[in-house]
Amino acid sequence: MNKSTSSAPPVVEARAISKKFGERFAVDHLDLDVPARVCFGLLGPNGAGKTTTLRMIYGVTRATSGTIRVFGMDISQHVRAVRSRLGVTLQQNVLIEALTPKENLLVFGRYHLLREPELSRRAEELIDFLELRSHAHVPVRQLSGGFQRRLAIALSLVNGAELLILDEPTTGLDPAVRLALWSRIRDLRSAGTTVLITTHYMDEAQRLCDQVAIVSSGKVIASGAPAELIATRLAPETVEFDCTSSEEATLLDGVATDRRLRVGRRLMLYVDDATELIEKIRRHDDGDRRPIIVRPTNLEDVYLSLTGASLEANP
Amino acid sequence: MSISRPYALAVWRRNAAMYKKTWKWNILPNFFEPVLYLFSIGIGVGAYISEMGGTSYIAFLAPGLVCVAAMNGASFEVTYNIYVRLVFEKTYDAMLTTPIEPDDVLAGEVLWAVTRAGIYGGCFFIVLMLFGLAPLPSSLWVIFVIPLTGLLFAAIGMVFSLRIPNIDMFSFYFTLFLTPLFLFSDVFFPLKERLAGLWLWVAEALPLLHPVRLARASFNGKFSVIVLWDLAYTLGMSLLLLLWARRGVRNRLTN
Numbered sequence: 068m069n070k071s072t073s074s075a076p077p078v079v080e081a082r083a084i085s086k087k088f089g090e091r092f093a094v095d096h097l098d099l100d101v102p103a104r105v106c107f108g109l110l111g112p113n114g115a116g117k118t119t120t121l122r123m124i125y126g127v128t129r130a131t132s133g134t135i136r137v138f139g140m141d142i143s144q145h146v147r148a149v150r151s152r153l154g155v156t157l158q159q160n161v162l163i164e165a166l167t168p169k170e171n172l173l174v175f176g177r178y179h180l181l182r183e184p185e186l187s188r189r190a191e192e193l194i195d196f197l198e199l200r201s202h203a204h205v206p207v208r209q210l211s212g213g214f215q216r217r218l219a220i221a222l223s224l225v226n227g228a229e230l231l232i233l234d235e236p237t238t239g240l241d242p243a244v245r246l247a248l249w250s251r252i253r254d255l256r257s258a259g260t261t262v263l264i265t266t267h268y269m270d271e272a273q274r275l276c277d278q279v280a281i282v283s284s285g286k287v288i289a290s291g292a293p294a295e296l297i298a299t300r301l302a303p304e305t306v307e308f309d310c311t312s313s314e315e316a317t318l319l320d321g322v323a324t325d326r327r328l329r330v331g332r333r334l335m336l337y338v339d340d341a342t343e344l345i346e347k348i349r350r351h352d353d354g355d356r357r358p359i360i361v362r363p364t365n366l367e368d369v370y371l372s373l374t375g376a377s378l379e380a381n382p
Numbered sequence: 383m384s385i386s387r388p389y390a391l392a393v394w395r396r397n398a399a400m401y402k403k404t405w406k407w408n409i410l411p412n413f414f415e416p417v418l419y420l421f422s423i424g425i426g427v428g429a430y431i432s433e434m435g436g437t438s439y440i441a442f443l444a445p446g447l448v449c450v451a452a453m454n455g456a457s458f459e460v461t462y463n464i465y466v467r468l469v470f471e472k473t474y475d476a477m478l479t480t481p482i483e484p485d486d487v488l489a490g491e492v493l494w495a496v497t498r499a500g501i502y503g504g505c506f507f508i509v510l511m512l513f514g515l516a517p518l519p520s521s522l523w524v525i526f527v528i529p530l531t532g533l534l535f536a537a538i539g540m541v542f543s544l545r546i547p548n549i550d551m552f553s554f555y556f557t558l559f560l561t562p563l564f565l566f567s568d569v570f571f572p573l574k575e576r577l578a579g580l581w582l583w584v585a586e587a588l589p590l591l592h593p594v595r596l597a598r599a600s601f602n603g604k605f606s607v608i609v610l611w612d613l614a615y616t617l618g619m620s621l622l623l624l625l626w627a628r629r630g631v632r633n634r635l636t637n
Binding site: 127128129161 | 386388393395396403404473476477479481483635636
């Protein structure tokens with residue numbers, strides 16, 4: 068981790084922010100600190116309030132209550148100044164289909180009042196950085212989904228954003244494109260850009276993010292480094308197999324596990340050491356050798372245990 | 383929050399950049415419409431009409447059709463195009479991730495609609511000059527009437543586009559609003575000779591009537607006091623509607 072992270076003030080500081088739509092709280096007294104120069108993941112199921120939180124951070128949704136400071140400035144007072152220093156890639160690509168990637172970059176650069184020759188220089192830089200060179204002069208409507216997504220990200224970097232906000236950047240992309248995008252995001256982070264990303268892909272969050280906050284019903288319900296969350300919330304190993312509830316009672320009779328999670332027929336047990344547990348299951352499992360998977364516990368388990376399926380914590 | 387000229391111009395330039403790519407396909411239908419009317423009605427129907435409003439029928443038609451061209455240019459922009467950007471393409475959501483504010487979006491879009499009105503009205507006016515149907519130099523006053531027409535119809539269309547629930551509503555706008563205006567706003571016949579008493583006052587509410595009268599006054603070179611009323615209506619109505627649209631844009635783009 069970069070040594071400046073501890074000393075520099077947070078890039079985003081949200082204190083008890085709420086947003087009410089009618090009677091419903093989309094965001095409910097949420098606190099968020101995004102330190103400088105990290106990749107920060109905002110995780111949560113659909114409708115958890117992630118996009119609303121982002122919109123409040125860049126000042127298009129006004130908080131019903133609470134305060135947000137971005138780059139140390141109150142967003143409600145300094146919208147233009149804040150937005151001139153950040154970039155946002157929305158969930159939906161917003162591109163001008165009749166224009167080429169280069170032309171799109173020029174148009175978007177003008178939104179930030181960039182002028183020639185700086186404008187073209189930035190556009191060319193981003194064409195190289197996001198590997199758009201081969202199709203730089205092809206109308207956008209002819210580009211694949213991966214190209215279009217990269218261009219959308221390039222647009223949000225045209226002002227040399229210090230804070231890049233990515234709302235579900237890899238949804239709908241194929242695995243190779245996702246990998247390539249992740250590496251670009253890491254490059255940006257290494258170069259000093261703060262990245263705030265929302266996703267419901269936990270593998271993405273675990274690979275990319277230095278810190279995450281898990282949001283549910285408009286509140287942060289857990290936050291920290293992914294590894295730390297796994298260690299403190301669950302246990303290092305996961306044992307996974309199919310069984311019914313009645314089988315579960317027999318198979319795991321007297322087993323003290325840290326935690327269990329059931330999703331349909333699938334049962335997951337989070338344990339410090341899987342060996343003993345597997346032996347036990349095999350002993351009870353008279354002759355019927357059901358497939359058992361043992362794997363390291365990941366962020367998805369933490370996420371599921373906190374947001375989704377019914378979690379039965381044993382005392 | 384207020385309008386910032388450079389940001390409004392950036393919005394305008396976005397549309398200009400796109401138009402530069404697609405104008406060949408866009409300009410033809412909108413531009414030819416008034417030209418077709420001019421020749422079919424002006425020459426065809428005009429052959430049976432010895433004079434109207436003191437001139438040949440085709441000369442009577444010409445100034446009104448300049449305004450119709452400007453009205454169409456602005457209207458297409460602030461209806462279908464704006465709606466697609468607002469609802470489907472999310473263009474404004476992306477703009478609002480930059481320092482651009484809703485007021486800049488409105489100003490840039492209105493300016494662009496006025497520009498398109500200028501392109502259509504201007505091209506049509508050039509056609510009229512080439513055919514000797516625009517008396518010079520007095521008809522050159524119409525150069526000011528074209529953007530005013532564009533402004534008025536940009537404001538009307540913008541308010542409409544911000545308030546409708548779906549894109550199908552535009553067919554009402556065109557067939558039940560613009561088409562009747564086109565037919566009953568002094569373009570094809572002098573309203574004041576066909577309407578009696580009270581109806582003449584009702585007709586003053588029609589927005590296209592005022593630019594058409596201004597254009598006709600330019601072509602005739604005869605400016606009466608009524609020009610002041612026409613100017614006041616056009617500017618006043620535009621301003622009122624734009625203030626309304628401003629609230630609509632803010633509510634649609636931010637919450």
